[in-house]
Structure formats: C-alpha cells, structure tokens
Amino acid sequence: MELYIKGINTISPVGSFDNIDNLPEIKATEEGLKYYSCIEPLAYKEIINPVLIRRMSRAMKIGIASALFCLKDAKLEMPDAIITGTGLGCVEDSDKFLVSLIENEEKMLNPTPFIQSTHNTISSQIALMLKCHGYNSTYAGRGACFETGILDASMLISDGEASNVLVGAYDELIQNQIKILYRLGQFRNNNTIKNISGNLPGEGAAFFVLSDKQSDTDYAKLVGMDIISSDNFLTENICDFLNKYSIELKNINSILLGSENFILENSKYSDVINIFPYSNLLWFKHLCGEYMTDSSFALWLASNILKTQNIPEKVIIKKNNTSALDNILIVNKISGNQTALFLLKK
C-alpha cells in the first residue's frame, strides 16, 4: 500500500488545522448532556447547488461539502471511484422517518427522509453531482467502516482499476442519539469536564483523494493500514505490522492515539505506549469527540502535521523526541472491538 494523499478536507468540531489552538466548544442538550458539534461552513452554497441544499440533512451537507472541498484541494475534477464509510449513516433522516411512521400510524408519510436514510446516499449524491459512473461503495456500522474504505481504495489502485479515489467518512450527531448514547452508558456526564476531553459524543466528515502518483504537493504517503480484530496480542500485532513495512519501533516519530483522555497510565492504550518509549504521544479526540468513523479525523490531522511539519501544542500529550518529523503511526481503538492502524510517512 503506497498511496499518496493528494487532497484532504474535514468539517469537524475543531474546524480547520489553523484553528486547533482554539479547542472546540462543548455543547449541551437541554438535559445538560455534553457533546461536540461541527463548525459548519458558512457558505455551503459556494460548493453545493443551493436548490439541492434545502432538502439536505446535516450529514448530507457536511459529507458532500467535505468531499467537494477535498476534490478542490486535490485539484481533481473527476475521481475514478467514490467510497464512503459511516457509522450510523444519515441518522437524522432515519430518526425522522421512524418518528413520523410511529406518530402518523403509518399514514401519509413523506418518502424523502426514507430515501435519504439509505447509507449510501452521500456516495451516490456525490456521484450524481459529478456524473461519476465509476466504482461506488459504502461501508457502514460498527467496526472498520472507514478503514475498509481505505483498503478498498488501495486495492482499486493496485489492481489498476483506478488512479484517483475519493474516499471519506461522515457521521452526524442528533439530539435523540445523544440521549440514547448516554443512556447506553457509552458516555458519562461529568460536570468536572471543563474544556479538555475526548470522552464526549462527536461528529464530523473527512475526505481524501488517494493516488498512486507522487507529486510535490502531496500531504503525506499512506504506507500501510491494518485492522486488528482482537484486543489480545495487540502489541504483537503492532510489531508485526511495522515489521511488514521494515520500520523499527524506535524509529516511529509520533503515535497519534485514539485515547479519550490525556492520562495514558492504566488506560486502554498503556500497553501500546510501553512499546514506544521514544515516540511523541499525540491525541485527537478532544478535537472531534468520539464517533464510529473518527479514524478519518485522525488521518486528516496526521496528514496535516506531516505536510506542515508542525505538531500543534494542543495535540501533544508527551514529547519524547526532537528528531525529524518523518512518520506518524495512528493507533485507534474503534467500535466493535477492532483497532485501526495507519502508518504515514512524509
């Protein structure tokens, strides 16, 4: 897997890479349940036809706008394939249709939210707007949905089926879902949380243009990705993974962890950090919150760090070296008992 990242974009709670020093605002529902919410672009209509915007849910707006901004960033008009990953898809439309079918007792239902609730709505809408007849797919639900999208893109490229693939992820957060997530115990409301925690429901969209052709304007090179399906032998699996790409543990400059906290001792990442005593320890969930496709935010952040050669203060947990910033390993424990690994090089 040697993929060059040509273009990137995110619509996220923290906004742009330049804005990372201003941590995202923590919002709260009427019951006081805390969450993160995307900073949405003010001018959607610059990138999406205003006639279409009116009918779109927020997931569609953030997903489609992020994809189109990403293509612009890559200076690419037509990708060869479009792949998306999403945890819960267009959850606002699913919720709307479900509520209306219950409240209206199955009568006189508006089909629009049903149509838009389909998980591949966004990959299809992007294709429709671009008139892109190429390969199109969507991975959904817990587990490696965004990561499978990356794997799929890498196979399309290595098989010669595509040279530029638009791949991304999106998840929106709605009020009913926040209530359910807290009731399920996935998050705990803690009033002591002031302004720095990743242990809150979040949301976001992030898109990438991946290609096999190298150029001076690339963000980074994605050298490898793997999905570990069990917590047992995680550190051994990480060692095997790095071995495959002939890179030694001590040569990993920085690891970007999916920890929801900056205290790593006795956390679910403590075994992982023990094998990387020389690497800088970074985190990202306090910038976007936690959602099923948050690996996509981590990939966006790591790509920016490598391109700008700048690690923003706010993402550093511990600086363990001052050597050249030439690679980043992302380790993110995702939903469904899987761990995603991404190895990026300058």
Place this chain on the structure above:
Amino acid sequence: MSKRIFITGIGIVSSIGNNEKEVLESLKSGRSGIGISKTLQSIYRDEIPVGEVGLSNNELSQLAGISVNISNSRTALLGIIAAKEAVNNAGISNINEFKTGLISSTSVGGMDKSEIFYKEFTKNKTKGRLRDIATHDCGESSQNIAKNINLNGFYTTISTACSSAANAIMLGARLIRNGYADRIIAGGSDALSLFTINGFNSLMILDRNFCRPFDETRSGLNIGEGAGYVVLESEDCVNKTGKTVLAELTGYGNACDAFHQTASSPEGDGAYLAISKAFKSGNIKPEMIDYINVHGTGTPNNDLSEGTALLKAFGGKVPYFSSTKSATGHTLGASGGIEAVLSILAIRNKMVIPSLNFKEQMKELTICPVKQKIDNVEINHVLSNSFGFGGNNTSLIFSKV
C-alpha cells in the same frame, strides 16, 4: 491471469425455505413464498403481501442454535442461520485455520428492534428498552454473525442498499486476490421492518398483488426477508483442503448510474456498465452466459431500464433470464447473497429457474423471462444482477467448475 476464486459453501434462509435443501425443493416445485405476513404489526398487513420467513424470532434463535434469551435483531438471526449453513456446507471445522474474514451486508440492520424502542422513546425519552436500540447500527449483525461462527479475523459491513450483498461478494473476492485473506464468508441479511415497508409504500412502488417482474402489467415489488452467504476460497486454500468446489466466481463489476437517487436511467447506463465490467473482469463473452438471474424487482422503472441494458449488453441475443424475486420477494440488502446462492443452485442442478406470475409481454421490450422451469440445461455461466438506490449497480458472474 488473476487468481481463481472458488465457492465452497452456500447458506440461505428465505420465504421459500430455511436452508439450501428446502429452497431447492421450492425452486423445483415453483413455490412462491409471498403472502400475508404472520408477524408484522403493520396497518398494511392484510393489504401488502411480503416474502416472510415463516418463523418467529424465538424459532429463528433455535434454528440458529443460540439462546432465545438474547435480544438479537431478526437481521442478525437470519444472518447467523445462513452464514452457519454456508460454513458447514463448506466443511469448515476450524474457521480460524486459514486467514478468514466476514463481509456482511444489510440495508437496515436492527431496524426491527429500533422500531420497538422508538415506540416508547418518542413518547418519553427516558423510556424504551436499551437492548432494543443497541442493535441499530448495520455492523451489529456482522459482529454477531462473526461471533457465532467463531471467527477471530476481520469483519466489515457493506451498505449500498439493494446491491449490498453483491458488493460484499465482490469485495471478498478482491480481498482474496490481493492476498488479504485466504477465505471469506460473504453475503447479506435483511429482516422485514415497518421502516422498509412504509418507506417503499410511501414511494408507491409496492404491488398489492404478487409482483410480476418484466410483465406489461407490473406495478411494483414485494418486499421479502432472508439471508444468503457464500464461502469464497483461494485456489491455494482449496488445494490444501481438497474440498469440493461448488462453483467459481469468475467476473464482477460495479458502476454508478449517476442518474437519480432512486430511479434508474431509462437507457440502463449504470446496469450496462456493471455488466460490461463483469464480462471484462472475467474475460467472458456475452454469448457464454447461459442464464441471467436479473435484478427484476417488478417496478415499472427497474425492469424497463434493466431490460434495455440487457438488450444492449447482449447485442439483442439475451439468454434465458428470470427474476427469482417473484418467489422470494425483494430481500433488499440480502438479495445479492440470496441470488448468488440461487445462481449456484441453477448451475449445480442444471436448471433454469422460472420467473413466476409473468403473463403479458412488455411493449417496450422484445424479451421476456422464462415462465416454466427448464431442466437438463448445461449452465456454464450465470450472470447475477443487483441494483440499488443511488444507482449502485453490481453484476457478478458465477461459473461451473
């Protein structure tokens, strides 16, 4: 030359049978599984016919060999039954012996349970049993199936509406060809839900009678439920185990119609592209296809679009074709998996499966589906089409070995 992909196991549960054997009997006798639902709590129960698996969730749990106390979604239960059958059918005793993964697909996942939860939750946000919403996401059924077939390896979930399971099979083959896996269990599962019944009803594409694919009088689809999985194995893997090969997956292709979110283009551009890609990937010429298991939903739009694409792809000489959705109903995210199993059964049993309820030739087309079962036909290659919302079109080619 690409690595060969063999199918060594199949598993199915649908309105025409709870396993391969029962389904084959139904196909032979021309039995339809479409009728009035026993379990759906819908105001349309007596009005809208469906292809229901005639078992309660408790009975499905027993069939799946799992505890009835666990609050599993119906999608997961159907998936566990069919995936387990596929694994057994392939004679796999230790699933983790080779690098094995699961690619499962669904369109609405645990929606049947979410509906129960939302009934209480919409009235009071502190109400609703949490176990009924914990299975909402599409990945839950995949994780559940993986656990129940004792898989330690990779699993993932595809959700591209009605082409989902065909895309799962295609991804499985590509993972094996690229060396990421030796063996993949691929397919899909979808249960009947108020959500999908009402969704398609609000789109006014549900037939109040038995659906009539490719018939001039067709007026919509019948929704069905079920699951279908295949076991895909690399040639190396088959050589090592000396297993019986049921069929080979020789071609696949996916393309986007990019015409409309729900409707297909009148020219069937996306369908034509997907079929053409499948021919190309398998190095198969149109005249080599002996039977087409069409997408054939029975909606006015799909059948015209698909029929037009077939005429173009086959240069007017369209082989035998039928829509098995006339018997099973349209099983949405599972349909590509169920129809893969039916395509393989057609090859194995030298039988062209008929399309039920066809009477009147479509005016716009010069072709019509097979009305009666045809026996003793040497079927070397089957084309199976699956098309979904968003113009997501996938074609697979299964071949005799």
